[in-house]
Amino acid sequence: MATPERSHGAVLLDDASTRFALWAPSSRAVALELASGETHALQQRADGWFSATLPCAAGTAYRFIIEGHLHVPDPASRAQVDGVHGWSQVVDPRRYAWRNPDWPGRPWHETILYEVHVGLLGGFLGVEACLPTLVELGVTAIELMPLGEFPGERNWGYDGVLPFAPHRRYGTPDELRGLIDSAHGLGLMVFVDVVYNHFGPDGNYLHEYARAFFREDVHTPWGAAIDFRRPQVRDFFCENALMWLLDYHVDGLRLDAAHAINDNPFLIELAQRARAAVAGDRHIHLVLENERNDADLLRQGFDAQWNDDGHNVLHHLLTGEQEGYYAEFAKDATAKLASFVGEGFIHQGQSDRHGEPRGQPSAHLPPSAFVLFLQNHDQVGNRALGERLASLVAPQALRAASVLLLLGPMIPLLFMGEEWGSRQPFLFFTDHHAELGAAVREGRRAEFAEFSAFADPQAREAIPDPNALATFSASLPDHDPGNHPEHRTWRAFYRHLLHLRQAQIVPRLVGARALGVEVFGAKAISASWRLGDGSLLRIDLNLSDTTRPVNPPEAHATLLFGQAIHTHQGQLPPYSAVALLQDAA
Structure with a gap:
C-alpha cells in the first residue's frame, strides 16, 4: 500500500499494520484500547498530536483513552461497530473491487x-x-x-x-x-x-x-x-x-x-x-x-x-x-x-x-x-x-x-x-x-410560535x-x-x-447566458436565454389566475412544451407555462 497521506484517524499501512493518530492538544496522555483488551500508549508529538503504528489489520475494533479515564471513538473513524459512543473499526478502502473503476463522471x-x-x-x-x-x-x-x-x-x-x-x-x-x-x-x-x-x-x-x-x-x-x-x-x-x-x-x-x-x-x-x-x-x-x-x-x-x-x-x-x-x-x-x-x-x-x-x-x-x-x-x-x-x-x-x-x-x-x-x-x-429528545421536541414546537397557525399552544401540540x-x-x-x-x-x-x-436543452447549455426578463403582469414573466450554440430559449410563465398578454414568439420558433394556440395569439392562460426554442439564425 502507498504511504498514507492522511493525518487524522486510523490508516492501514499494509495488510497487518495500522497507524493511529489523534489530535488532542488539550490532553497530556492518550492511549489506544483494542476490543481484545490490549492497551497501547500513544507517543506525544508536536502540535498536539498523539500517534503509534501497531500490528492491527482491517476489522480491528479500537477506541482512544484520554488521560486514563475517558473512552472515546476516533473522530475520524471510517466505521463504527456500535454507535457514536462505541468502538471504531479499522477499514481497508482498497478491498472493494470496483466494477467501474474508470468512470469519468459527467460534466x-x-x-x-x-x-x-x-x-x-x-x-x-x-x-x-x-x-x-x-x-x-x-x-x-x-x-x-x-x-x-x-x-x-x-x-x-x-x-x-x-x-x-x-x-x-x-x-x-x-x-x-x-x-x-x-x-x-x-x-x-x-x-x-x-x-x-x-x-x-x-x-x-x-x-x-x-x-x-x-x-x-x-x-x-x-x-x-x-x-x-x-x-x-x-x-x-x-x-x-x-x-x-x-x-x-x-x-x-x-x-x-x-x-x-x-x-x-x-x-x-x-x-x-x-x-x-x-x-x-x-x-x-x-x-x-x-x-x-x-x-x-x-x-x-x-x-x-x-x-x-x-x-x-x-x-x-x-x-x-x-x-x-x-x-x-x-x-x-x-x-x-x-x-x-x-x-x-x-x-x-x-x-x-x-x-x-x-x-x-x-x-x-x-x-x-x-x-x-x-x-x-x-x-x-x-x-x-x-x-x-x-x-x-x-x-x-x-x-x-x-x-x-x-x-x-x-x-x-x-x-x-x-x-x-x-x-x-x-x-x-x-x-x-x-432528555435531549424532549428538548428537541419542545424547541421544535417553540420555533413555530411566531406563525399564526401555531400561535395557540394547543395547536403546537399537533406538531409531530x-x-x-x-x-x-x-x-x-x-x-x-x-x-x-x-x-x-x-x-x-x-x-x-x-x-x-x-x-433539447442540455446539449446547448455550455455558454448559456440570460438575455432578459419581461414582466407581463402580476406573477407573469417571459424570460429568454442565448444558449451555447446560438439558439434562443424562451419560457413564458403565468402563475396568476388571470390570462396575461405576452409577446407572440417568432414564427420559426419551435414549441417545446405548452399550448401553441394561446402563445401565438399573444395570450398566456392562468397557471401555465410555455417553452420555445429558436435555432440560431
Whole structure:
C-alpha cells in the first residue's frame, strides 16, 4: 500500500499494520484500547498530536483513552461497530473491487439532481434498487443526505458527529461503494451532502481533548464555531472531502450551510485540494448552500450554489405564504421572480429582513451556477407538518412552475417523491436519548410560535414529536407510485420534461447566458436565454389566475412544451407555462 497521506484517524499501512493518530492538544496522555483488551500508549508529538503504528489489520475494533479515564471513538473513524459512543473499526478502502473503476463522471451541465434520504429508502441497498427507475425517469445524479454516524437509529444526518463513518444503520462502507458503483454503471453521478459547519449535540467528544477545534469567541446556532484558522482543523475536513472523492468515488459534494463556516479562505482551500487530488479528466463537482450569496466563490472552485432565493419567491407565488422568511419575498414578488430568473440571486447586496446587507452581484454568472428546486429536505421538512407542494398548490400551478424548473437553464433538483406528486409528508425526525429528545421536541414546537397557525399552544401540540418512531414512519415514501392514477400522471409529466431537457436543452447549455426578463403582469414573466450554440430559449410563465398578454414568439420558433394556440395569439392562460426554442439564425 502507498504511504498514507492522511493525518487524522486510523490508516492501514499494509495488510497487518495500522497507524493511529489523534489530535488532542488539550490532553497530556492518550492511549489506544483494542476490543481484545490490549492497551497501547500513544507517543506525544508536536502540535498536539498523539500517534503509534501497531500490528492491527482491517476489522480491528479500537477506541482512544484520554488521560486514563475517558473512552472515546476516533473522530475520524471510517466505521463504527456500535454507535457514536462505541468502538471504531479499522477499514481497508482498497478491498472493494470496483466494477467501474474508470468512470469519468459527467460534466456539470448534464446534472439533474434527485435528493434522497437513505434511511427512508431502506439503506444503501434500498437506494441501489431504485437506480434503474431514476435513470428511466431522466435523472442523471442522486444526492444523498448526510451519511456520517449520528446518535440513534434515525436522523436527517445533520446531527452527525463522526463525519468519516457512514451510519451503520444504512449499511457497510462496501455496500455504499456498491451503490455508487452500480450508479456509475447506469450513467448516474452520486453526490454526498457534507456538514462541515458543526457537530451534533450527542457523541461529540472533541471539546474534552481538542478544545482548540472550536472558537469560543464566535458562535453559530449550534454553539461555538469551528476554528478553521488551525491547519489541523482544515486538514480534518479536507481529508473528509478527499475520502468521499477518492475512497468512495463520489462525483460531487454539497456543502451544508457554508454561511455558518464563515471562512471563505478555507472553502477555497478545500476546493483547490479536492480538484488537485482527482486525476486525469474525471469530473467532480462542488456545490454550496450559502445564505450569504457569495458569488465570488462560484468563480473560485465551486460549480454552483443552491438557489434559495429562487425557491422562496416561487413558493410565495405558488402558496401565498408570507410568514417567516417568506415575508421578504412577498413584497414586489413578481419583480423578485424576474430578478432571480434573469440574474440568479435576488439578494445581491440589498438588506434582508434583519436589516443586514446580503449577497453579491450575480448577473455575470452562467445560469448553471445555480441549483434550482421547488422542494428539498429543508423546504419540506422544516415546515411544522412537513407538507409537500402537491398538498398545498393547485396541480396546474405546480406544473407551470415545474416547466421553469426542468426546462430552464439552471441546474434542477427534485426531492424524492416529487416526481409522482407525493402527498406523503417529510417530517423532521430524530432518535435522541430521552432528555435531549424532549428538548428537541419542545424547541421544535417553540420555533413555530411566531406563525399564526401555531400561535395557540394547543395547536403546537399537533406538531409531530421528532423523536417518535411514528414521525419517521409517517415520512416513509410510497415506493410503488404506479398503483395510483394521479401518481402515474405526475410521473409521466416529469419524465416528459426531463427527457425534453436531456434532448433539447442540455446539449446547448455550455455558454448559456440570460438575455432578459419581461414582466407581463402580476406573477407573469417571459424570460429568454442565448444558449451555447446560438439558439434562443424562451419560457413564458403565468402563475396568476388571470390570462396575461405576452409577446407572440417568432414564427420559426419551435414549441417545446405548452399550448401553441394561446402563445401565438399573444395570450398566456392562468397557471401555465410555455417553452420555445429558436435555432440560431
